[in-house]
Amino acid sequence: MSASGRVLEEFQRRPRPMRLLGASGQLGYGIPTPAFTGGLSRQPDLIGCDMGSIDIGPAYLGSGDMATAPAATRRDLRKVLLGARQLDIPLVIGSAGSAGAAPHLEATLAMLRDIARAEGLTLRIGVLRADISRALVKDSLRSGNIVSLDGMPPLTENEVDAAANIVGQMGTQPFRRALAADIDVLVAGRACDTAIFAALPTMLDFPTGLAMHMAKIIECASLCCVPGGRDSILATLDHDGFELESMAPQRSATPVSVAAHSLYEQADPYTVQEPEGRLDLSAATYRAIDDRRTRVTGARWLPSTDPAIKLEGARSIGERAILLAGAADPRFITQHRDILPAVAAVVRELVCEDSPQDYTLNFRIYGVDGVRMAAPQHEAPPGEVFVLGEVIAPSRERAAEVMRTTKQYLLHHGYPGRLSTAGNLAFPFTPPEISTGPAWRFNVFHLLRTTDPDVLFPLEVETISG
């Protein structure tokens, strides 16, 4: 029997509180060994790791690349896999490979297969795919079952075709289906982080509200503690509540720190919207057990009558080239709002002599308004600024051409009162223009209404004999 079957049978035979180890909120950025080993010594019933997010921007979903370094990702996967095999408990990984589309899932599985063979492990791996076919999205669009999220423009068939990858964010039910298939490791594509930890206990009649609330907290490892950090965290779930304890002795889960974690990356601290329902935290209570542990009760689960899956897609919008430069001349700095459009106009005349403009050119002036989305208009000018130029054009060659031309004309642009007639810019190195590859944008961020979200996420079970 494999790990999930063994653990389920053990709980069915002799019910007891369940211990779940949140090993990492971002697998691939390093899992501190002392806290992880400490967690293993507490005999958890499951190890879970979240591996992805939409917050890292559209590039990874579009390109199919992982955000984390391969060597670091492999090291983390090896650590959690060996830990789970040592205790014969399920290892559950959500949003595999940063964005959870097919290429991310394949890269994660390839690493797991390599590790299993190198370590001589025999494994049953459950794989949940999150890719949603263009045909299904278009059918849903035609039947009026695609809804824009947070003011996103309505989806069109052209955008569906343009998306390099489209994933649906699966909920907890596909995870339950996978764990019921007697597996050692579950690797899911794009998924709600709650599913990683809530699936197993909700197969055993633990209250869904408590399991979901616990899962929402421990998927970030010890981030809910003071001081917050990436060390593993242990949750102990019973039928009335759950207890939280960081596996790093310097981190404390306090009632305020745990309650405050409900704010993190959530628009509403009282509600967590899931594909299969809504988690209501308005009656949640947080009580200190001692100075390092907190007990949480009171979360309620409201099943949805209108299930929906969040779709995420990213498309290429061209090739990007950037310019890195600085300036320290107060006259240039105070006049940059006139200088930059003037240079852009000169460049356009040169590179679009007999064609319409086919690129976008943007500048961010760090020290003035490079960071803030609504910087005050009348701040005192800084002593130095950093100038980041950005071109997005149909081809790599075109983007480089526009960027290089811009560099030269910005360097030598004449403006009223100019004293520094040998050049306006300081280059930190040459070449200061860099081609950074394709530029991506989210073009799908919509809800897919469906009567049966579970069928969108097929399960495959693969056996590796090490």
Place this chain on the structure above:
Amino acid sequence: MKLQQLAQVIRSKNAGPRRLTLDVMFASDADYQRAAQSPALSPARIAALYRLAPDDVVVMPYPLGRAIKITLARPVMAGDPGDRDVYGAQQHAPLLEIEI
């Protein structure tokens, strides 16, 4: 008193690619109450500070966490051309100087 002197945490992050969420957290209930009752954190004032329409701002008190949550519509979606902060982690800066 400036908000940065009263609060223990002032932070921002994306809540999905089209919204920013800002958390202002306090060390004591008294500090929290003082900020929660201040008109300086009204949606209209926050909207003016970020040059947004008042409808694009939600201010939500969260006494359990001794915190005030502010959610904004992003003028530019995360990662779109012209975005300045893909994770949205530095958009808290305008809050620091608010007088409570």
